[in-house]
Amino acid sequence: xxxxxxxPKRRRHxxxxxxxxxxxxxxxxxxxxxxxMRYQLNANQVRIWIRAHDQLAMERMRIAPVTQVPEFIxxxxxxxxxxxxxxxxxxxxxxxxxNVTVRWPGVAAADCAQWLQNWLR
Numbered sequence: 001x002x003x004x005x006x007x008p009k010r011r012r013h014x015x016x017x018x019x020x021x022x023x024x025x026x027x028x029x030x031x032x033x034x035x036x037m038r039y040q041l042n043a044n045q046v047r048i049w050i051r052a053h054d055q056l057a058m059e060r061m062r063i064a065p066v067t068q069v070p071e072f073i074x075x076x077x078x079x080x081x082x083x084x085x086x087x088x089x090x091x092x093x094x095x096x097x098x099n100v101t102v103r104w105p106g107v108a109a110a111d112c113a114q115w116l117q118n119w120l121r
Contacts, residue, residue: 018049025050091116 025035025046032050036043086106093100104112 018053021046022050022053 021035021039021041024030024038025032032046033043036046039046086109088106089102089104089109089112091102091104091112093102104115
């Protein structure tokens with residue numbers, strides 16, 4: 001029964017006071033523990049306040065999910081103006097001691113694909 005008499009009562013702090021403490025903790029180079037001591041608070045309690053404050057701020061910043069899919073917008077790439085703009089296709093084949101390298105102009109990629117398809121049959 002003596003413990004109940006000697007135990008300090010819980011303190012209640014206003015939202016303005018908590019905001020003041022949190023703001024003080026957010027200053028550059030300031031430790032939470034030092035700020036808590038200055039306000040005669042427990043550092044763990046201040047950390048709880050900061051965590052709750054940050055979570056609330058994150059919830060307020062959440063963007064509503066997109067419910068409508070944007071329409072597809074086709075995009076035309078400009079055709080290469082010079083043959084040198086398109087790199088050559090290089091195919092290297094190694095089989096045992098034999099090495100074969102095929103270079104094909106990049107502008108004729110469709111022809112290269114057809115040749116390779118026929119060659120692989």
